[in-house]
Amino acid sequence: MPTRLISTSRVVLSDIVSASPPASLNDGEKHLYSKLFEKFQPSKLVVQDISGGCGSMYQVEVVSPAFKGLNMVKQHRLVNETLKEEIKTMHGIRLTTKAAA
Amino acid sequence: MNFLRSASTLALRSTAGSHILTRRAALPATTFAVRHLSDSTKKVIEDAISGNKLVVFMKGTPRAPMCGFSRAVMQIFDVQGVDMEKSLKSFNILEDEELRSGIKEFSSWPTIPQVYINGEFVGGCDIMVTMHQNGELEELLIKEGLVEPETEAHPRD
Numbered sequence: 001m002p003t004r005l006i007s008t009s010r011v012v013l014s015d016i017v018s019a020s021p022p023a024s025l026n027d028g029e030k031h032l033y034s035k036l037f038e039k040f041q042p043s044k045l046v047v048q049d050i051s052g053g054c055g056s057m058y059q060v061e062v063v064s065p066a067f068k069g070l071n072m073v074k075q076h077r078l079v080n081e082t083l084k085e086e087i088k089t090m091h092g093i094r095l096t097t098k099a100a101a
Numbered sequence: 102m103n104f105l106r107s108a109s110t111l112a113l114r115s116t117a118g119s120h121i122l123t124r125r126a127a128l129p130a131t132t133f134a135v136r137h138l139s140d141s142t143k144k145v146i147e148d149a150i151s152g153n154k155l156v157v158f159m160k161g162t163p164r165a166p167m168c169g170f171s172r173a174v175m176q177i178f179d180v181q182g183v184d185m186e187k188s189l190k191s192f193n194i195l196e197d198e199e200l201r202s203g204i205k206e207f208s209s210w211p212t213i214p215q216v217y218i219n220g221e222f223v224g225g226c227d228i229m230v231t232m233h234q235n236g237e238l239e240e241l242l243i244k245e246g247l248v249e250p251e252t253e254a255h256p257r258d
Contacts, residue, residue: 072224072231076224076225076227080210080211084211087212088211092168092170092212093212094226096227
């Protein structure tokens with residue numbers, strides 16, 4: 001029984017995306033997180049600095065109802081447009097998008 | 102020093118960026134489109150993607166990629182069985198600054214590599230990886246005649 005309780009609460013927690021960036025993020029990650037949250041109202045949002053320190057490479061995952069009915073190129077275009085200025089300063093960005101169910 | 106600079110640039114952009122975006126948005130799309138992409142570069146790109154089934158704009162060359170993302174795309178085509186010498190036309194954007202900025206504008210896509218199949222923009226590295234994993238890429242490559250279907254790849258008994 002306790003096991004079931006825990007797994008249920010995990011599911012619920014993972015579906016809630018906080019409007020304010022998690023405290024564990026660095027400044028660059030927080031900036032991207034806030035912009036993406038505002039634009040996409042995501043049901044899942046992960047922003048991770050994968051540069052190893054220089055802040056020039058990020059991994060981003062967005063699951064949002066805004067992507068419904070769009071193919072992958074169009075989904076990525078929306079994110080690219082939102083982070084247009086930021087991407088110019090990066091070496092790379094690893095992007096995963098998905099339409100929220 | 103380098104990493105400090107890019108980190109602070111990123112942080113600063115959170116305030117400066119909104120002005121830039123607002124101003125850009127006020128301009129007609131065409132004003133932006135003619136800013137970097139010269140007619141000659143546009144023609145190079147158009148000729149390449151209309152004259153070749155598979156075109157990749159990348160950093161480095163298929164044999165010596167100079168970026169992990171470009172390398173990943175080459176590895177995918179290799180695994181898929183694309184004849185790189187014969188079927189793949191590539192451009193090293195590190196050797197051509199105008200092409201480097203021009204292709205980003207042409208595709209409205211901010212990053213390199215960029216893959217065109219049969220004249221159409223298919224995606225960058227992440228989309229290639231996803232399509233490779235879910236089988237869509239194989240389907241597309243077979244449809245465009247860039248690889249042989251698995252069953253016909255072996256001679257009949």
